[in-house]
Amino acid sequence: MTDATAIETRELAKRYKETIALAGLTMTVPRGEVFGFLGPNGAGKTTAVKLLLGLARPTGGQGVVLGAPLGDLAARRRIGYLPELFRYQSWLRAREVLAAHCELAGVPSDRWAGQISSVLELVGLTDRAGDRVGSFSKGMQQRLGIAVALLGDPEVVFLDEPTSALDPVGRADVRALIHHLREHGVTVFLNSHLLGEVERVCDRVAIVDRGRVIVEGRIDELLGSRSVRIRVTEFDGKAEASLGRFGPLTIEGDWLTIRPVEAESVPDIVATIVAGGGRVHAVEPGRATLEDRFLALLQIEEALEAAKS
Amino acid sequence: MKTIVRLTLVEAVRRRILWAFLGLTVVIALLTAWGFSVLIDSAQRHGVNDVQIEVGVSQILILLAFMFSFVLAMSAAFLGAPSISSEVESGVLLAVLARPLRRSELILGRWLGLAIIVVAYTAVAGVFELGVTKLVTDYLPPQPVPAVAYLAGQAIVLLTISVLLSTRLPGIAAGAICVVLFGLSWMAGVIGGIAAALNLPEVASLANGARYLLPLDGLWKGTVFSLEPPSIALLGQLVGGRGGQAVSANPFFATSGPAPAYLLYVALWVAAVLGLAIFSFRRREI
Ligand SMILES: Nc1ncnc2c1ncn2[C@@H]1O[C@H](COP(=O)(O)OP(=O)(O)O)[C@@H](O)[C@H]1O
Ligand SMILES: [Mg+2]
Numbered sequence: 001m002t003d004a005t006a007i008e009t010r011e012l013a014k015r016y017k018e019t020i021a022l023a024g025l026t027m028t029v030p031r032g033e034v035f036g037f038l039g040p041n042g043a044g045k046t047t048a049v050k051l052l053l054g055l056a057r058p059t060g061g062q063g064v065v066l067g068a069p070l071g072d073l074a075a076r077r078r079i080g081y082l083p084e085l086f087r088y089q090s091w092l093r094a095r096e097v098l099a100a101h102c103e104l105a106g107v108p109s110d111r112w113a114g115q116i117s118s119v120l121e122l123v124g125l126t127d128r129a130g131d132r133v134g135s136f137s138k139g140m141q142q143r144l145g146i147a148v149a150l151l152g153d154p155e156v157v158f159l160d161e162p163t164s165a166l167d168p169v170g171r172a173d174v175r176a177l178i179h180h181l182r183e184h185g186v187t188v189f190l191n192s193h194l195l196g197e198v199e200r201v202c203d204r205v206a207i208v209d210r211g212r213v214i215v216e217g218r219i220d221e222l223l224g225s226r227s228v229r230i231r232v233t234e235f236d237g238k239a240e241a242s243l244g245r246f247g248p249l250t251i252e253g254d255w256l257t258i259r260p261v262e263a264e265s266v267p268d269i270v271a272t273i274v275a276g277g278g279r280v281h282a283v284e285p286g287r288a289t290l291e292d293r294f295l296a297l298l299q300i301e302e303a304l305e306a307a308k309s
Numbered sequence: 310m311k312t313i314v315r316l317t318l319v320e321a322v323r324r325r326i327l328w329a330f331l332g333l334t335v336v337i338a339l340l341t342a343w344g345f346s347v348l349i350d351s352a353q354r355h356g357v358n359d360v361q362i363e364v365g366v367s368q369i370l371i372l373l374a375f376m377f378s379f380v381l382a383m384s385a386a387f388l389g390a391p392s393i394s395s396e397v398e399s400g401v402l403l404a405v406l407a408r409p410l411r412r413s414e415l416i417l418g419r420w421l422g423l424a425i426i427v428v429a430y431t432a433v434a435g436v437f438e439l440g441v442t443k444l445v446t447d448y449l450p451p452q453p454v455p456a457v458a459y460l461a462g463q464a465i466v467l468l469t470i471s472v473l474l475s476t477r478l479p480g481i482a483a484g485a486i487c488v489v490l491f492g493l494s495w496m497a498g499v500i501g502g503i504a505a506a507l508n509l510p511e512v513a514s515l516a517n518g519a520r521y522l523l524p525l526d527g528l529w530k531g532t533v534f535s536l537e538p539p540s541i542a543l544l545g546q547l548v549g550g551r552g553g554q555a556v557s558a559n560p561f562f563a564t565s566g567p568a569p570a571y572l573l574y575v576a577l578w579v580a581a582v583l584g585l586a587i588f589s590f591r592r593r594e595i
Binding site: 050053055056057073074076077079081082083085086087088089091092096100101103104105106145148149 | 407410
């Protein structure tokens with residue numbers, strides 16, 4: 001554990017009677033990184049966050065957040081949290097919810113006004129600050145929840161499915177916000193089952209399934225190489241050979257795929273095809289997505305399990 | 310903890326809980342005034358003497374106090390019953406408890422906020438009710454302040470047990486249990502009194518146990534004692550012995566107020582139940 005580490009866990013586990021919600025989580029999240037904690041519903045993501053925040057007690061293992069044991073009161077001043085089940089006092093105005101959280105978080109009262117207006121601005125709720133939370137849509141409540149999580153300049157922010165109630169614009173806003181946080185050196189622990197969403201913002205991810213981490217690493221390492229798919233007609237076999245220098249080629253009907261491929265060589269590939277008399281209908285640059293990786297890993301896991309039994 | 314107390318008070322005001330209570334009180338007070346004026350009118354026309362009227366008025370006042378204590382106890386129970394569980398269920402507490410706030414501070418803050426509401430309401434309603442009675446009948450009970458204070462004490466006892474139940478049970482279940490406990494404790498009070506009068510020591514000690522488990526009955530007797538004209542208490546003392554016990558078996562008579570030791574016991578009971586609530590909530594996963 002060094003100062004450069006925001007979160008560290010060793011064999012952190014949680015069992016609810018028969019259900020094993022989390023089976024031995026070991027991980028390290030460096031400070032200042034956006035860490036994606038990914039997996040299908042019921043994988044144990046929310047459980048992990050509740051353990052890290054001290055809202056639930058582990059049944060095994062240990063963890064450290066910002067150098068303090070899990071649930072440490074003083075460390076909580078430096079932690080922000082958007083729960084998956086986000087709900088705020090419906091009888092309060094948005095501004096009052098934020099003020100109450102400033103007070104709870106121990107923010108000096110002369111800084112409340114500044115803090116509140118800046119987080120409202122960040123989540124785009126400035127116009128609705130004086131309205132009762134009870135009149136908010138789910139999406140607005142989630143924005144308010146994110147604002148609450150950002151109060152008091154936290155060093156680590158836990159966001160549990162932060163876009164679950166948001167429309168595409170809202171999702172883009174959250175991605176922009178996460179970039180903003182990273183620029184300010186904030187560590188973000190992002191829970192999500194939307195893998196496509198997360199791969200655009202995370203530095204590092206862990207993929208969990210049924211309480212176990214099946215893979216963890218930097219996102220560019222996990223995603224691997226680029227590819228390009230091109231739909232071509234009236235293209236003959238001789239010309240196909242000339243594409244070999246760009247990378248390994250596979251052909252399925254009208255579709256050619258080259259993987260791996262240098263992004264810069266795509267225009268040359270198209271030019272080569274056209275020069276060879278081919279007619280290009282579509283060009284799709286591609287990359288293995290996290291979803292592909294995830295599904296592949298799941299299949300490997302299942303095969304291993306089947307082999308064991 | 311200050312934040313939690315304040316949030317609790319703001320919630321009661323914003324959700325119009327207080328206003329509903331106060332509206333109810335005004336209605337009851339107006340009905341009382343009307344009832345008393347009809348009664349006294351007719352009694353005077355039939356030549357009933359003043360002492361008899363005073364005893365009658367005090368008895369009606371005690372009956373009203375009983376009704377009020379019931380309303381108050383139920384209100385306290387239903388304020389306390391969802392006070393923790395509903396916010397666990399809705400998820401409001403997730404964000405709150407991720408802050409540097411001890412679970413004990415949440416419980417104590419909630420309890421204190423609700424206790425302030427209950428006591429303030431009892432005080433306002435009590436003053437209003439006694440004021441109306443004084444205006445119409447010219448009867449002012451010998452100890453109006455303790456009478457109201459004992460009522461508030463009963464409400465606090467129920468509030469405390471309901472907060473304890475709320476750390477584990479959904480609001481409806483906790484509220485229902487409080488109603489049953491209130492009924493049982495009241496019955497235990499009556500049965501205990503009868504058993505003492507009939508000299509049935511086993512029953513009496515059983516009922517006594519129940520009286521200490523949920524100390525409402527003794528506080529109720531305190532309210533009754535403070536509302537009676539001195540003549541009635543005197544009567545009880547004059548009859549003495551078994552006769553006195555028979556008088557005290559009646560839940561609407563009392564020959565003495567609660568002893569200081571009993572009041573101390575009630576205070577310790579409240580503190581212990583609150584401690585239990587904190588202990589229980591610390592263990593709860595949210
Ligand atoms: N309070 C609880 N009691 C019993 N089981 C629970 C509880 N919370 C979560 N679980 C179980 O633990 C597993 C992981 O849940 P969760 O952490 O919410 O998953 P995720 O957030 O990845 O969707 C699930 O099988 C869930 O049913
Ligand atoms: Mg979840």
